[in-house]
Amino acid sequence: MDQEPEQHRAFTKSSVVIVGGGFSGMCMAIKLLEAGIRDFIILEKSTGFGGTWKDNAYPGCCCDVLSTLYSYSFEQNANWTRRYPAQGEILDYVREVATKYKLYSFVRFGSEVTGATWDKKSKEWNVSVRVLSSMEAEACGTYTVQTKFFISGVGQLNQPYWPQIPGQDRFHGKIMHAARWDWSYDLKGKRIAIIGNGASAVQIAPEVAKVASQLTIFQRTPKWIIAREDNEVKQWKRVLFRNVPFLLPKVRALTMDGREESYEELIRAGSAESAKLTKTSIKFLRKELPDRPDLWEILTPKYAPGCKRILITDDYYKTLRLSHVALDTRDIQTITEEGIDVLDLKTKEGESLEFDLIVFATGFQTQEFLHGIDVRGVDGRPLGDIWEKGASALYGMTVESLPNFGIFYGPNTNLGHNSIILMIEAQARYLLTIVKEVLKAAQRGQGLAITPRLERLREWNVQLQKDLDKTTFADPLCSSWYKNKEGHITNNWSGTVVEYQKLLSKVDWSDFELEGDDSGASPLPSGQVAIGRVVEESLIGPQAMIGGVAVGALAAVSYLVYRNRRRIPLLA
Template sequence: MAKLNHPVGNLDYTQSTVVIIGAGISGMCMAIDLLRRNHRNFVILEKGSSIGGTWSDNKYPGCCCDVWSSLYSYSFEQHANWTREYPGQEEILTYLTGVASKYNLYPHIRFNTTVKEARWDDATRQWKVQVSVSGVKTSEFQSAYELTANILISGVGQLNLPRWPDLPGIDDFKGKSMHSARWDWTYDWSGKRIAVIGNGATAVQIIPELVKTASQVTIYQRTPQWLIPRMDMEIHPAQKALLAVPFLRRCKRAIMMFLREQSHEAIVNTESSMSQEIRDMAKGLMHKGLPDKPELWDVLTPKYPPGCRRIIASDDYFPALNLKHVYLETRDIQRITEFGVETVDGENAEFDLIVYATGFRTVEFLHPIKMYGAGGRELSEIWEGGATAYYGVTVEAMPNFGVLYGPNTNLGHNSIILMIEAQSRYLAALLDPIIRAKEEGRAIAVQPRTEIVREFNQALQARLATSSFADPTCRSWYKTAEGRITNNWPGTVVEYQRGLSLVRWTDYLKTGDVEGEYIGQKKESKIGYVEEVWPISKGTLLVGLSAALAAGGYYFQGARRRR
């Protein structure tokens, strides 16, 4: 039998101290934090055949990030060689692959492995994880097995399970159909008649690419979106040279972090002056991008406030919509036919390709995994009416369990990686005593107190109820059909990071061999957080900012002349 702190090998293949579900940004971050604490007895179960999570699943044309590249990276692995201010899917996936290689994560990952069920055993204080194995060769060894673990971490996130629309006849279409998160690059859409169902962030990225070679593109819009300028551009070689200096790289990231945090007010407060600025900016962008189709201005202008749904950044959506072979359809869809789409008034349109840019099943956290916690309680019962968690990371009646990018941790204004890092650091500290106790042959179970979780979420929902997310005039993937906001965090990133900067052991119920140096009578454990708004003195940063603005002004003027 391998030693308890060694990587899981052949002899202990069905036993692990920690099981992480998902090899995306969250799962990788958790694994790296475990390695930092010298914990190596963990496995990552990935249902796909590569790392990257959403950046491996979403490979549609035009797929890119809507957060600046300087912020869309781990704080401990800032990248100096981004080619654009907003990185594309392939570049992000390459970055993540490099991180996985640097930290030697691949030996810990089991690809083509899907978690079907996880059940907590009160007697042994362990999780029993049921997995199935796909892949032609891998499944020849075993098609399914049970894996026991002291700790279970979910890194599946909120954007992993495609949501297909509930439309009659969807399976009857004889042409080509594909969901944006399951793009088929073997299909050539040149010269084809294309219907795009949906007009959210994904559709806004796909459509400008499709219109370049398609003979006709029709967008079926249910709800208009607020669009603001993206102002993307290539990163100049001179800037890359400067960013090779870690100090300057941190300065740029700090400035961008500061600017993003300042935009929080516009997202949550519909009455703020910044919110009005977004409306004016969006209308100006639309009028400039659609000069030949002013009849569309009204139907493209949302009736709900900015922030209620995710604000989309794009420089090329409206110009694409302005083209003569591109059409906007606002009538509701009655059904999908063998040859195309029928609207509620009975009119039929024929297409060669239907693209479903209809998002993900966001409020169904961990779906379709079946989970059973202490006393056999099912997670679906605990989360009836909407998912809840303490700071989005720990769940009542679920011992030794953690969630990354869980309930109420999504953002509308900043990089989600900043949230994930805080969660991962917190969980690593919370679970550290459990791992160390196991190495000495002892078992500890830790779960948040029910009253603490409920008090936290009552306060959270009270704040959310006054935010733009709760506006009754719009539907969004942030909330359930009943209107409960299960996905978004109401505050800033820094506020969240500070909230998870220490473990308050009094918030947790501890059972098992808890005496001694591991937990004992400790009231709290300080973790701290990565300070990125002011990583250097404000005076120094002000000098750097002034220089950056001067250089940036020169650079933007040059870019404008080139365009």
């Protein structure tokens, strides 16, 4: 057996602790293994790998990023069955990657990180863990892991947001959140309310409408919606992707180009691209609901596309046509024993509606990033104090007063136009460079603390916010999970993926405060370290690329026909 059993290593000591077993945590683990680093632990409170794709398993759950881009660059998936992958397929992919890289040897499932405290003397983190699995908890309910480097892979979309609606505890029916779906509950014939009209709602509604006797969708603010244009990836295409090595990367590059070009549509209000997107969205609305002009204005936003997340769907508007489906824009006053009381703010007329099930499709607590984890840095300073005026991090990864700490999918790294996996990979390469310096010092018997320099961090964030102020994300006409109550944009990146990848293609040690041992036996890192980047966009232009793909596909088809005639079996 070539896997080292996790329990055979020191249980309460590890060079690196990674919190979260989703795309981020797994990517970091794989990069550590590629660098020959095996002394790390993944702590995951769930029962398996998958992160948000394990947590979110509601009816109709799927990705809004094209499947060609929704995989690691080093593990591109030739077997997606649809243009936009469903939750189950993504979870299967994650498990396959975890198995291939033997990550199950390094993970502790049912392990919730409740806190992490920096010890200045030892230059280590003390990570507090609560065991959630009952059998293991009987032996050890809580424990602490000492680690030289602490990494968060919990992301932005992990803790469900429950709006505080009076009377919620009185409801005699069933209440559930989209991110905590109860599949034991039978939807057939039920009167169902969905609170929210965002990404999860437009996926859930068409599915539950198939079996519900009545469905009411409560909309507070309309969203810009465009057609998903989803369809099956034909078997012959998947055969080509599996058997012609260069084809999938080329198609991925074309997809990457298209998504990067769409950046201007989403981020520049008043641009020709934004105007085109607005026109396309309105045309789609009226085409899908030609006999419901009463809904056109209700469903048309007053803000520019991109300020809130743009939704993609092929069947949400079709669902609103159904006679047993209603869109309700009245104000929710309270939840009663039987349902929901609403009030029309214009006419001041109220109504009591009865339901069997209320679904909160209200998103996540996105502003806190490490929700539920009590992180304390230098001199015991709480992360809540550090981020009192809004979360910020140097390049979205390293945080003031938190030495030897990195965060994936952290402040100002969310995208509205492309795959977050492309950002995650760049972050993993960057953080690996920092981790290696800390571990090299430890091998010499020295401590090393690396923290972003405060002046550089502030300079970076001032410029970042200036750039973001020019984007649709800052539109005062709408509120969104991209920004906090003060209007400070804490979640979104201001540029393209390629710009971010180039930014992280080197580590400049002048960005950091480096504190070593007093012995000074070995010099601290200095200057710049070029680490490169994964180049996934096409470098020869779209037209040339399309031609190349066409020629390659023709050659591949000819080759497959030849193989078939000779009855040579295709590779699985």
